[in-house]
């Protein structure tokens with residue numbers, strides 16, 4: 387099947403309002419450090435209910451500066467889950483801290499609190515907790531361990547844990563506005579915190595210009611075009627999430643009929659379905675068959691972090707990594723596309739004799 391006929395695995399949902407928002411910036415002519423960036427920070431603060439925000443160039447930059455702000459450096463340990471994109475590893479390496487990798491829970495794909503406890507030492511400086519695929523991790527159990535938590539909300543803006551929006555639990559939370567994320571600004575990221583000192587530090591370090599001292603600084607600024615697009619997208623987030631949940635409900639029905647276990651949402655958590663991920667014994671064959679049918683399915687994590695580091699003893703992650711498949715889910719999926727996806731799952735699922743976990 388040719389590329390352009392494929393139903394892509396992810397796609398931004400852009401409309402006329404988004405295009406106009408960017409055009410307005412170009413017409414006004416101020417491209418950086420203006421009212422859009424400040425406005426986007428204010429909008430995110432309101433949505434998450436956290437008092438300070440600093441926009442940066444990417445989610446990875448936000449993680450990097452969050453670690454710097456917390457004082458993580460050479461000799462410190464930072465705990466991360468094994469099953470997540472390598473951005474976390476890069477951020478930890480940027481500050482020369484040692485990444486300590488924790489295994490995940492099989493049913494939620496999120497960091498396993500018991501495994502985190504086992505890996506804590508006197509050197510543990512921070513724990514990075516992603517809410518993977520849009521499902522909140524057991525965040526309060528982790529924050530109660532007494533170590534600063536960086537909440538990684540890159541995949542989970544608008545998700546909730548016990549009626550509180552995620553991003554308001556950690557000492558710092560970070561977001562990503564990469565093209566395929568829930569809120570797309572092309573590239574972009576943000577750090578939020580109720581601690582003005584931490585956000586002040588991040589604001590200071592994201593820009594190198596006109597500074598007196600010789601501290602190591604970065605050019606991690608967000609442009610006005612990105613911020614204007616991010617704000618325009620953010621205004622639509624409730625509708626985006628509603629649509630994602632509708633599609634997930636649709637997939638739930640089809641998969642149940644095919645005898646494939648569906649993603650679970652434990653009590654007191656609200657999933658936003660950034661990704662719809664299932665576990666299959668024959669993941670490779672399923673992906674291949676779906677591709678043949680014109681539906682791009684993917685492994686949701688390219689390579690787990692412990693594998694980059696050559697570590698063993700991550701049995702849950704290894705098993706999940708082998709069997710996880712991500713099915714397209716985004717608000718701009720059309721009815722005919724959903725029909726093709728549903729039909730393809732039905733055919734593949736039944737004839738392939740797939741068994742779930």
Ligand SMILES: *Cc1c(COP(=O)(O)O)cnc(C)c1O
Pocket residue numbers: 444445446447470471473474516538540541562563564573574575
């Ligand atoms: C995308 C992502 C990041 C990194 O964000 P970028 O904007 O791509 O740098 C970090 N953590 C998680 C969980 C992500 O999904």
